[in-house]
Amino acid sequence: MAQTYGAKRLLVNGIVQGVGFRPFVYQLAVRHGLKGEVANTSAGVIIHIEGPPEQMRAFESDLTEKSPPLAHIVEIESQPDIIRSYSGFEIARSRGAAAMTTLISPDVAVCGDCLAEMFDPADRRFGYPFINCTNCGPRYTIIDDIPYDRPKTSMRHFAMCARCQAEYNDPANRRFHAQPNACPACGPHIGLWDGRRNRVDAPDPVARAAELIREGLILAVKGLGGYHLAADATQPEAVDRLRQRKRREEKPFAVMSFDLATIRSYAVTGPEEEKLLASIERPIVLLAKRQPFVLAEAVAPRNRYVGAMLPYTPLHYLILRHGFPALVMTSGNLSEEPIAIDNDDAFERLAGVADFFLVHNRDIYLRSDDSVVRRAAGATRFMRRSRGYVPVPVFLKHKLPPVLACGAELKNTVCITRGNQAFLSQHIGDLENLATYEFFQKTVAHMRRILAVRPEIIACDMHPDYLSTRWAEEQAGMPRVRVQHHHAHIVSGLAEFGIEGPVIGLACDGTGYGPDGTVWGGEVLVADVRGFERVAHLACVSMPGSAAAIKEPWRMGLSYLHDAFDNRMWDLDLPVLRENGDAKARLIVEMIEKQVNSPRTSSMGRLFDGVAAIAGLRGRVNYEGQAAMELEMAAADDTDSAYDFAWQDGEPLRILPAPIIRGVVSDLRDGVPVPVISARFHNSLVRMLSDLCVLLRGRRGLNRVVLSGGVFQNARLLGGLIPALEGSGFEVYSHRRVPTNDGGIALGQALIAAAISL
Numbered sequence: 001m002a003q004t005y006g007a008k009r010l011l012v013n014g015i016v017q018g019v020g021f022r023p024f025v026y027q028l029a030v031r032h033g034l035k036g037e038v039a040n041t042s043a044g045v046i047i048h049i050e051g052p053p054e055q056m057r058a059f060e061s062d063l064t065e066k067s068p069p070l071a072h073i074v075e076i077e078s079q080p081d082i083i084r085s086y087s088g089f090e091i092a093r094s095r096g097a098a099a100m101t102t103l104i105s106p107d108v109a110v111c112g113d114c115l116a117e118m119f120d121p122a123d124r125r126f127g128y129p130f131i132n133c134t135n136c137g138p139r140y141t142i143i144d145d146i147p148y149d150r151p152k153t154s155m156r157h158f159a160m161c162a163r164c165q166a167e168y169n170d171p172a173n174r175r176f177h178a179q180p181n182a183c184p185a186c187g188p189h190i191g192l193w194d195g196r197r198n199r200v201d202a203p204d205p206v207a208r209a210a211e212l213i214r215e216g217l218i219l220a221v222k223g224l225g226g227y228h229l230a231a232d233a234t235q236p237e238a239v240d241r242l243r244q245r246k247r248r249e250e251k252p253f254a255v256m257s258f259d260l261a262t263i264r265s266y267a268v269t270g271p272e273e274e275k276l277l278a279s280i281e282r283p284i285v286l287l288a289k290r291q292p293f294v295l296a297e298a299v300a301p302r303n304r305y306v307g308a309m310l311p312y313t314p315l316h317y318l319i320l321r322h323g324f325p326a327l328v329m330t331s332g333n334l335s336e337e338p339i340a341i342d343n344d345d346a347f348e349r350l351a352g353v354a355d356f357f358l359v360h361n362r363d364i365y366l367r368s369d370d371s372v373v374r375r376a377a378g379a380t381r382f383m384r385r386s387r388g389y390v391p392v393p394v395f396l397k398h399k400l401p402p403v404l405a406c407g408a409e410l411k412n413t414v415c416i417t418r419g420n421q422a423f424l425s426q427h428i429g430d431l432e433n434l435a436t437y438e439f440f441q442k443t444v445a446h447m448r449r450i451l452a453v454r455p456e457i458i459a460c461d462m463h464p465d466y467l468s469t470r471w472a473e474e475q476a477g478m479p480r481v482r483v484q485h486h487h488a489h490i491v492s493g494l495a496e497f498g499i500e501g502p503v504i505g506l507a508c509d510g511t512g513y514g515p516d517g518t519v520w521g522g523e524v525l526v527a528d529v530r531g532f533e534r535v536a537h538l539a540c541v542s543m544p545g546s547a548a549a550i551k552e553p554w555r556m557g558l559s560y561l562h563d564a565f566d567n568r569m570w571d572l573d574l575p576v577l578r579e580n581g582d583a584k585a586r587l588i589v590e591m592i593e594k595q596v597n598s599p600r601t602s603s604m605g606r607l608f609d610g611v612a613a614i615a616g617l618r619g620r621v622n623y624e625g626q627a628a629m630e631l632e633m634a635a636a637d638d639t640d641s642a643y644d645f646a647w648q649d650g651e652p653l654r655i656l657p658a659p660i661i662r663g664v665v666s667d668l669r670d671g672v673p674v675p676v677i678s679a680r681f682h683n684s685l686v687r688m689l690s691d692l693c694v695l696l697r698g699r700r701g702l703n704r705v706v707l708s709g710g711v712f713q714n715a716r717l718l719g720g721l722i723p724a725l726e727g728s729g730f731e732v733y734s735h736r737r738v739p740t741n742d743g744g745i746a747l748g749q750a751l752i753a754a755a756i757s758l
Helices: 021-031 053-065 112-118 162-169 205-214 236-246 260-264 271-278 314-320 343-349 434-451 467-474 485-497 553-571 582-594 604-614 626-634 658-669 674-700 715-727 742-757
Strands: 006-017 035-041 044-051 072-080 089-091 190-194 219-222 227-232 254-256 284-289 305-309 327-331 356-360 372-376 379-384 394-400 403-405 415-424 457-461 480-483 503-513 519-527 532-538 646-648 653-656 704-708 731-734
Touching (some): 021 053, 021 089, 044 053, 053 072, 190 205, 219 343, 227 236, 260 271, 271 284, 314 356, 372 715, 379 742, 394 485, 415 434, 434 467, 457 467, 457 742, 485 704, 485 731, 485 742, 503 604, 503 674, 519 604, 519 674, 532 674, 553 604, 553 658, 604 626, 604 674, 626 715, 653 674, 674 715, 715 731
Parallel strands (some): 035 089, 284 372, 403 457, 503 704
Antiparallel strands (some): 006 044, 035 044, 227 327, 394 415, 403 415, 519 532, 646 653
16 A cells, blocks of 8 residues: 655755744645644754655655755754644744854845835834845854854844744744844844044934935945945045045945946956846955946046945935935944954044944954955956855865864954865955954854854964964864965865866966965966875065065065166166165165075065056055056956066076066067056066966876966956966866965865875
């Protein structure tokens, strides 16, 4: 006799908590006439269903095909279970378990349904800046532990009123089991304060805040993952004042506008850019400026691009509906400090920056800066992966032991592995001060807790002076693996694309500790997860003044001129030789010749700096990568010619910068415009690197190329090199899911440490 009634137990892993998954399961079970229960556990979502086998099969099919928009199912374990004779289907209380393998959803933008209610005068949440439902709102930044339930979030301080509780309990309601559910009667509230911490008496704090911004004042606004500093982006004086107070001389500000139509008024958008802007992740998207540029030029000085985003919290929408074309929305901090998240800390640290504070009383447990993306070479590229994307893991080809990778020093992120998942943290920042170091430590502790991972191996950079390396050395009881910086870059690409076996790796950036005692950064490696061979590199030149040469690219300009021309450089009539005075220039060259405080470097980033200085674009920088970025921005779009290039054979090959430098100088002396010079420089690197890969393929039989390192944030270089390599028959892999800069390096460190330790 055919079985007419049975039972199953389903364990669902993935992003299935806090995304409306249990209400979805409840409604699906009722629709299919099944009985049982669903519960959150620390191992994932457990479902028990009872009913006819055909209906249970239909339920399992719909479970994956019709899951909620924020859910991401990684796997479903299904097995027969005993019949328990449930009278219906219910959502059971969450329960703990020994193995915590659930995934937490990122913070996502407010959904259209909630916005419609917020702007409806007849709705009880009209104008409420904390409206949310199971399809939107805060997640990662308000979670303290798992399972994901209200008592383990910062919403535990707000008891739901009867009406909110009824919504929470109603399976047919969009807020069924929405943990941050709240309304004006029972939830968080907002208030306006002046810089001396006096409350401003205003019937509508948001409307008054908008008036203050319109008057040219600067507001600190508490958001989802931290504070923003807001100013009217159309008022040059306000933007300049914000720059002065924040101590951010030229680095571009991000702006936020109410809708896509407004963004189109000052930026050029295509379908892919608009899709990114309107996505639930709401990143900052780098867009070409529309000319004439209607916002203040100080928003993004000397830059063809502007970083724009759409609102992602209800509060953003409430502010922007007051008619601003765009607001500067930059991180609420002083330069090089972590973004403020605590109210007391914000009042203290931002008192000299913000005139007023728009504050709320919902705690942020973990700061999370805005993510930054750019369309380049036909794909979306992360420059900063943070809010909206973290903590979604990178899924690996193989399971790994639990590893904690500490990242690098600049653009630091950390990585924790769990099985076949690698969790990169949100952007932490440059580990150059105590505040950022403390944020690093807090992030490690938080991730270990919410992922329930006890690392067995710790990985760090080889550089002994990085704070992340020092922290790793202080951790007792775990084997430590020091990983070479550029090897980690290439393996992060292997991890992202699930590649095994050796590849040709082009690792190009500004700085990385070289085992030979030089500063690496223009490296061609043959690498796999277990090791690497340095098969070619940029020939080394001196960095006169060491770190000073990074902040003053004119020093690198002199170094490359000395390398290319020796003492004949003094016969060249170039601005870089005149602008800092003959005596100072000769002192720098003397440092180079005598090797006084002048470490040797093969850095591609320093080559960009040197060419930018020689071309007269930038002798000093106010932020990391500025000279290289301005050299990219200057490049003409209609120049195909290139300079001569050469390398010396040997083990490894030495790529000679001198022929390129001589070409740049010749063009300058002939009066060739800088945009043409920049284009020829970029074209030279494309041809040189692609020809070098062809040579190495012939010698090593390798046909796969991985591109990694901060230099490949350069869209001009990336957009030329990928087609050149593909045109020569290579399989080319360049980052799409993690940053190509040091924000992705911890991923490579984790895989290398696991491979070496196995």
